Amino acid sequence: MNWNIFKRKPKAERKKKSKTREWVDAIVFAVIAATIIRGLLFSAYAIPSGSMEGTQLVGDYLFVSKISYGPRIANTPLAIPFTEPKVFGIKTYLSFLQLPYWRLPGLGEIKKGDIVVFNTPEEADLEHSTPVDERTSLIKRCQATPGDTLTIVNTQVYINGKAAPNAPHQQTSYLVTTTDATPINPKILTDLNIEKRMQRDTNVYELVIPRENIATLKSYSNIKSIVTIIKKAGEIDSSSLVFPRDLNLKWNEDNYGPLIIPKRGWTISVNDSTMTLYRRAIEVYENNKIDVNGKDYYINGKKADTYTFKMNYYWMMGDNRHDSWDSRFWGYVPEDHIVGKAVMTFFSTDSTKSFFNKIRWHRIFKPID
Template identity: 40%
Template sequence: MSEVKTRAEAKPAKAKKSAIREWFDSVLFAVVAATLIRWLFMEAFTIPTPSMENSLMVGDFLFVSKLHYGTRTPRTPLQVPLTHQKIWGTDIPSYSTAIQLPSYRLPGFTHVKNGDVVVFNVPPRYLNDNIDYPVDLKTNYIKRCIGIPGDILEVRQREVIVNGKPFSKPPRAEQKYFIKTAEVLDANFFRKYDIVNDYRDPSQSTENWKPLEQYNDSTKASAMVGYMVNTTEDVIAKFKTFDWVKEVEPMAEKPGEVDPRVYGAPTFKWNHDNFGPITVPKKGATIQLNEQTIALYGQVIQLYEGNEKVEVSPTAVKIGGQPVTSYTFKQDYYFMMGDNRDNSLDSRFWGFVPEDHIVGKAVFVWMSLDPNPANIWNKIRWNRLFRTID
């Protein structure tokens, strides 16, 4: 009797994957999916410094949208997935520059606007460990966009003026004040108002708060002490209602007081409280080159415009060995400032952010951990979870 087998019966059974192979396939799928999501849609960041307080706090974890402004195509394709500059926990570079591709931006559904909180690759070399990282691997910063291409921007006694109109201050923005009191205050008092000295000098006392000034006043029965704090206008208004707070003084630099660290020095005599006016470069805009414009835009022409063999002196610019008397910008630029304006290393110090350095828009905080909690039960800042960023 002959035996007839169907095609399905004749097909040999498929070998079952080993547990190790299944584990490897699962991990590979997860890494590929996470890499695509991180590149195309959303990326997670954490806040390490107080430059955006009180809008964003040290220890906030947030999501940044790549879709708002459009995703950049990778410039450095040879990179360990889900890393930035180094392999986790080591000083080993996570990338190779053997291949560098031209970078393009996919269409987004909006553009960077005044007031947006933006993550970007900070341009200057000295803020990137003095390493010439590719643009997409430079250190990530987060600031608020104060000036967009073509804006004329100025800071007058702390107030930001854009195109001749006051720029509205973020509701939780902080500035520096000196408070004179008749009582000694401790870290627990300041913590109630979200005033925390998270960045002590290791060589100093381990106490969070010490009097910065202590003096005798012959007109008073007892000595007073002083504290320098960065906080919001609402908190200062509350402090002024306390009868033991004797004086609150804004700590602002005066016009004409020169800060050599500020962008444009030494040609311009500016400081971080009195800065500008300055025009934010716009793609297609042409400037005449002279001592003043070279001080403001010389490094832009040299470092961020893709020009070759650029020579910049205080009075002249050469491109490809040829002197130029005018220049037309090839891309847009932005001016960024921290909401904690007296404790922020931002565009007032290092200049403009090129459009190709923009990473994405910060959209919401999903977790917040206090780096110096009063106790373990207060480690999570519950009131900041899932807070939108405005």
Template identity: 40%
Template structure:
């Protein structure tokens, strides 16, 4: 016995080979980086103009998961099982997907109105939540609020909400003569058309055949253009779209509200935001609002949509108790943002974190010498 014990001690103290040291260091670095990314901060970039002018295409952000608390993985695990065949000829091996409960670790802040939030987009039902596309929007209403939009102004519980300083609206700007002077003014006011050469807005006709520019800009820029002699008119444009909850399930099914509201992007609501523990009396007048919550977000079995009502296992539901908090998210580029007005509420377990800092900003339309937007580096996100 003593000999065996001495051999174990000697083996334990044997020095590691160089390759083993490198392998251990690499594994440690990968695990540490993964944990830091999951639990603290993660870097993102802005690929689309839906949050302009608050965030710009080409901004690189740090998103804090410490604010709301990191969330445990939501991807189902593949669990190997054994299964007796029908004919009793032996054991057949296969895997089953096991969905573990989702849990959010404590954070030092709740999700607040006007927070700029990164979240898993709710409508990509072909993937688990944490494998979906990440969106970034502004939280305009929290659980328990009633949201309404009148003439583009957000109202919460009957009172005007805060207007973000970078909020943009889309206009058609009719001009006497499209020329380089007009383009220079557009550029100076930060008006960009991504996908166009050099980001310069393109001349196009409106519905009446009058020529001008369709632009997205802040109120300050719109007021500037109204004062210019070359501008004949500046009118708000809003695309005709079918919004939530008339389209109860966005593009995933044909579920439609039994009582259409015909809301628009600038005239929307009132819409109550569901809160955990709240019991809802369901009727054809409101069932479309809660269909995805019952059928998808809260993992109930046997839920279907039939003739404007929610059914579970063939029985019509007349009431339902909400299991988690929900939020309304909207882009600051209000006419160029696919957001909660299209696909409804964002569940709390889809929220990734809070955008806190721009650490780099690259203008995709600038030349090499002006590509970095130096004034935006290390800006705090509001």
């Protein structure tokens, strides 16, 4: 009698993968995993300019948390991963397929004081024709959130009538006068992290000085005076007009507002005054066509007396106040431009130092506040 009739037959051996197939599978898996992590959780960004100097330095490399405010689904899904929007002048994405704005739930909302990475709103104009997620990335500190009333008085930001906390290492420019025409020792400027913006006279300098180093600079015998540079209220410089570039407002970068930041669901009257302040948001960011006939405004061909905003907006400013091109000059940041929250400096290099001293070791894996 055959007792093996119920015995399992051995499985046929699986065909062994070739080395090439193993490498291909590993690379595909790595790309998919990295794309998911980069798209939904974290991305790395570099600080290219000095607008956040004092807090974040040129040469800092940051981890940016996308899950903090909710991962934004890519507008241009057909793109080469891990590349800039243009390489050698050639686009790395296909713009014929663009998805509408959509964001997954996040861990929280943007708060005043957060350091935020976002796509520049300046590139929203038609002549750029650049999808939102392919626009240049900027990093600034959020000063006002939707519905806030923002005012700047002698460089101090006020939100809803109360002075906003200043960043711990916020910087601005000062007029420094020396006792004679002898130049300030460059080593002093380097040691105190002072930036020389210009020399106005033989003994007068415009310097950007970290607040914690002002007293040290004053202690030098050839320093006569250090005065904060502030544009007076109503003082307008036609070469650097602030948003919304209306001379009648008489606003400047140091004395500005009051201005209400648009909020989703907020309804405004449509007239010359509100269109001065909000037309760009309505027309450019929320994709409406505005026409004017006498004193009447038409939105998408219909006479409009009111308008209700579809998105939330934010006001972003650099901590290096006199060396930052920010919301004071180009206005609100729409919610669909928000990338994420800067949470950590994971690496940092100083291009001005020698090879062995380039790495700023004290900034590696430094939390951002």
